[in-house]
Amino acid sequence: MAAIVDSGRRRAGKAGSYLWLAAAVAVMVLPLVWMILASFKERDEIYTVPAQWLPASFDLSNYAAALAAVPFGNFFLNSVITTVIGAGIKMALGLTTAYAVVFLEFPFKKFIFGLTVFALLVPQQIVIIPNYTLIAELGWINTYQGIIVPGLASAFGTFLFRQHFLTLPVSILEAAALDGASHWTRLWRFIVPISAPTMSAVALVSIVSEWNEYLWPLLVVDRADMMTLPLGLTLLQNNDGVTNWGVLMAGTVLVTAPVLAVFFALQRRIVSGLTAGAVTG
Amino acid sequence: MSTMVENRRQMGITAPPPPLRRRRRWPWKSWLLFLLFAGPNVALLIVFTYKPLLQSLYYSTLQWNIGSATARQVGLGNYIDWFTDPTTAHVVMVTVVFTIATVGGGMVLGLALAVLLNRRLRGRGAARTVVVAPYVLSGVAVGLLWLFVFDPNFGICAALLRAVGLASPDWYNDPQWALLMVIVVYLWKNVGYVALVYLAALQTVPADLLEAAALDGATPFHAFRRIVLPLLGPTTFFLAVTTLLSSLQSFDIIQAMTQGGPLEGTTTMMYQIYQEGFQTGRAGYSSAVATILFVVLLLVTFVQMKYVEKRVHY
Secondary structure: OHHHHHHHHHHHHHHHHHHHHHHHHHHHHHHHHHHHHHOOOOHHHHOOOOOOOOOOOOOOHHHHHHHHHOOHHHHHHHHHHHHHHHHHHHHHHHHHHHHHHHHOOOOOHHHHHHHHHHHHHOOHHHHHHHHHHHHHHOOOOOOHHHHHHHHOOOOHHHHHHHHHHOOOOHHHHHHHHHOOOOHHHHHHHHHHHHHHHHHHHHHHHHHHHHHHOOHHHHHHOOOHHHOOHHHHHHHHOOOOOOOOHHHHHHHHHHHHHHHHHHHHHOHHHHHHHHHHHHHHO | OHHHHHHHHHOOOOOOOOHHHHHHHOHHHHHHHHHHHHHHHHHHHHHHHHHHHHHHHHHOOEEOEOOOOOOEEOOOHHHHHHHHOHHHHHHHHHHHHHHHHHHHHHHHHHHHHHHHHHOOOOOHHHHHHHHHHHHHOOHHHHHHHHHHHOOOOOOHHHHHHHHOOOOOOOOOOOHHHHHHHHHHHHHHHHHHHHHHHHHHHHOOOOHHHHHHHHHOOOOHHHHHHHHHHHHOHHHHHHHHHHHHHHHHOOOHHHHHHOOOOOOOOOOOHHHHHHHHHHHOOEHHHHHHHHHHHHHHHHHHHHHHHHHHHHHOOO
């Protein structure tokens, strides 16, 4: 009798869990669905009460209008260039710094590592005015180096790589040292190949934050052809005073769809990448 | 000592490989290598993080417009202005409400989601992916798409409220509703990350510990409070620090949705730094706000560390 009651209660609990799960998924998904559907709607379908979910037809005129209004091709290219170069150099800097801190000797090693990690506590906004002034003095406004260089230093990556290097088996490095390999070779030939999970974690986190970076490009770029995607998207916002939701949502889809596609394709890696910092930290 | 070495040599035992030893004789060589490896990163940190940090401190004593060639030394004038300005109390209030709601709300919702996703439910893998997805999206894009969701006339939020006979609040023009709006959007975008980290931690809680508790007659709620929550202590601390930092830095969503308005209803201190520095052009004043915020941030982090030393058992 008790067992029956118990299993009945458990089944009810399970049903409740499914209900909550469905609610959570709905809250996460519906705004995205609303965005996608709106991007296909014509003006009179959007400005209607009560709101209708489905567009009458999958009309692409909002996309055509968005692409005609602002240079999306440039935005995309600029985002790719700044992300690939920025995240790539950042990774390399993180690897070499972590290698130095773990395997090389220097009198102020602890201090240098502390200096690197403490930078995680300095929000970007605290230093935007001096950095903006410097970049303006260098004549780097509206340039790729102006967008990329100030955010290039690796703090998070250095921290994560150091944690990982400390767990590496000493025997591998001793073998490399016996082979007479230089430190440079030891890093790139021996350590990097066996560090793939940490590398991909750091890479994915850097790529995502680089791709979505908004405040800094907003400050140092004012020419449309040099804008990155998040920045360029806002050009669609107030073109004529009243927001044209259909066109704006088409632009938003163009910005979010590639990221979502990559996310769903690589979700396992991305998910483990996002938690890497938490688990080792 | 030396005879032992000689003995070994005679016995054909070679000394351990020398490379590690040799380095000590030429420490400068290793130091130079260290500088080659770590130098560029450290140089970038000095030029773009630490030097600007000190510069910002100096700028905060100036009356100066960004881009202007002249500046006037005003000592603590900017700080006095900020502390006596009537809008300051309001901005601090907005910052505190936004921070507590996004950090506290995010942790509670994230933990609840993690507990849910940790149950043996069908489709939980897909659900986990969906819950995390908004976290990788651009804050600007997220802000803009939610602006349409909240449209008081044509958005789905208004449509849902109308379905239950309610009128939509004026999300765009009422300062308090606008603040709630950016909080909701921030949570939507970031809660998946908190859930993910908690989920990873929950999966390390030993099942036999919970079974033993259940055998001892503990209710699931009791077991959760007494066993699971303490075990999650380090994770909670990690999340408290990281989500506080990112919440204080949130800019994209506010800029895309409200630009700090209406009536400064969504102007956090971080947003004020941007606004004063780059919109009204008061770079000195903006630097003073930045300095105050940084000091507060350091204090809060320090208190968190102290608290964790006392309370969290690793």
